[in-house]
Amino acid sequence: MHDDTPDGPAVAVLRLGHRPGRDERMTTHVGLTARALGADRVWFPDNAGQSKDTVDDITDRFGGPFTAELTDSPHSLIRNWKGHVVHLTMYGQRIQDVEADIREVHRDDGEPLLLVVGSEKVSFDVYEDADWNVGVTNQPHSEVAGLAVFLDRLFEGAELEREWADADRTVVPMETGKRVESVSTDDDTDASP
Numbered sequence: 001m002h003d004d005t006p007d008g009p010a011v012a013v014l015r016l017g018h019r020p021g022r023d024e025r026m027t028t029h030v031g032l033t034a035r036a037l038g039a040d041r042v043w044f045p046d047n048a049g050q051s052k053d054t055v056d057d058i059t060d061r062f063g064g065p066f067t068a069e070l071t072d073s074p075h076s077l078i079r080n081w082k083g084h085v086v087h088l089t090m091y092g093q094r095i096q097d098v099e100a101d102i103r104e105v106h107r108d109d110g111e112p113l114l115l116v117v118g119s120e121k122v123s124f125d126v127y128e129d130a131d132w133n134v135g136v137t138n139q140p141h142s143e144v145a146g147l148a149v150f151l152d153r154l155f156e157g158a159e160l161e162r163e164w165a166d167a168d169r170t171v172v173p174m175e176t177g178k179r180v181e182s183v184s185t186d187d188d189t190d191a192s193p
């Protein structure tokens with residue numbers, strides 16, 4: 001039995017299903033998007049170790065905190081989640097109709113939230129186990145796009161101001177061009193007079 005629910009108002013993303021080869025980039029992008037837009041962790045299926053490695057590498061270089069893990073029992077994780085579960089699906093309730101309720105339980109009540117996104121067909125028990133089935137439009141598109149819009153609505157844009165801890169490097173925003181700088185640590189600092 002899973003008891004992986006973190007304390008406090010954490011946001012975790014669960015990627016359901018992964019077709020090796022075909023889903024490689026999409027699964028990785030679920031993790032990168034979760035990290036960049038304010039979630040605390042992602043669970044990948046246990047056949048998606050390459051995606052976990054890529055996300056861990058990005059977190060090592062560009063900062064965290066963010067955790068990527070593998071699970072062999074995603075449905076048990078959903079069933080035993082000690083908080084609320086949101087399943088993103090084109091068949092769900094309109095995000096604009098439910099986002100305030102979700103923000104209230106998450107932010108105001110401090111409940112951990114599990115966001116579930118699929119790859120291929122999602123089994124019906126997920127629809128039943130979720131507290132909300134949420135559509136980011138009721139049009140078919142992508143788990144990465146749905147996740148990005150959902151996180152931005154959940155955090156109301158605050159995730160864009162996030163600071164990153166323990167980064168080796170940081171991107172300097174520029175009007176034109178690309179600049180990546182090393183982040184100096186105490187070890188780098190010359191403290192001599």
Ligand SMILES: C[S@@+](CC[C@H](N)C(=O)[O-])C[C@H]1O[C@@H](n2cnc3c(N)ncnc32)[C@H](O)[C@@H]1O
Binds near residue numbers: 139
């Ligand atoms: C390419 S879709 C496949 C969905 C699949 N046909 C099904 O019936 O579950 C993969 C995932 O993208 C997400 N997704 C696609 N369109 C969405 C939408 N309009 N709103 C929210 N999530 C969506 C869902 O999480 C879905 O499981």
